[in-house]
Amino acid sequence: MKQYQFKLSVDSNRKVLAIEDDHDETVGYVEKAVLKNCEEQNTYSYTSTRGTSVVLGLKRRRFKDMNISKYIIVTDDAQHVFKEKPGRNLLQFKIVGEVDDHHMKVEENSDGDMEAHIDKRYVATVKEKGPNGNTVIMADTKLDDLSMKFGIIVLMYFMFKLYKREAWDVANLLE
Numbered sequence: 001m002k003q004y005q006f007k008l009s010v011d012s013n014r015k016v017l018a019i020e021d022d023h024d025e026t027v028g029y030v031e032k033a034v035l036k037n038c039e040e041q042n043t044y045s046y047t048s049t050r051g052t053s054v055v056l057g058l059k060r061r062r063f064k065d066m067n068i069s070k071y072i073i074v075t076d077d078a079q080h081v082f083k084e085k086p087g088r089n090l091l092q093f094k095i096v097g098e099v100d101d102h103h104m105k106v107e108e109n110s111d112g113d114m115e116a117h118i119d120k121r122y123v124a125t126v127k128e129k130g131p132n133g134n135t136v137i138m139a140d141t142k143l144d145d146l147s148m149k150f151g152i153i154v155l156m157y158f159m160f161k162l163y164k165r166e167a168w169d170v171a172n173l174l175e
Contacts, residue, residue, distance in 0.1 A: 054151035
């Protein structure tokens with residue numbers, strides 16, 4: 001297993017979130033982004049140190065699809081749509097989609113952390129509270145941290161956090 005952590009970085013008057021490996025080497029950066037047809041406050045980009053870029057945004061929801069979120073992922077050469085599993089999304093975070101002919105699933109596990117699978121093979125877990133108190137990514141050694149798939153996993157964590165906030169708000173309304 002490889003381990004990565006999120007570290008806030010202020011760079012030339014702009015805030016970015018650096019993703020560092022267990023040797024404190026930066027592998028990429030997360031920052032706010034803009035994507036057509038996506039909610040501005042829920043759109044982020046990940047750029048690896050190699051220059052590979054991924055932008056992920058929550059598609060603007062209309063009334064008819066209010067309970068099933070869709071996520072637009074734009075890379076240097078393609079656009080993908082991931083979406084929640086209907087029914088399941090009311091109980092747990094679960095997103096599915098296709099990337100480069102590979103089935104990708106990102107879901108909440110039984111511990112309340114976010115897990116990612118590619119072609120039914122486990123590739124990563126994102127824990128909000130790692131051993132040092134920071135958010136950590138525990139990834140399979142075969143997952144290239146400079147790849148688009150790694151970038152998608154990093155960005156999906158922000159959508160996972162949004163889902164958790166919305167679920168908490170709904171739970172409080174029902175009390």
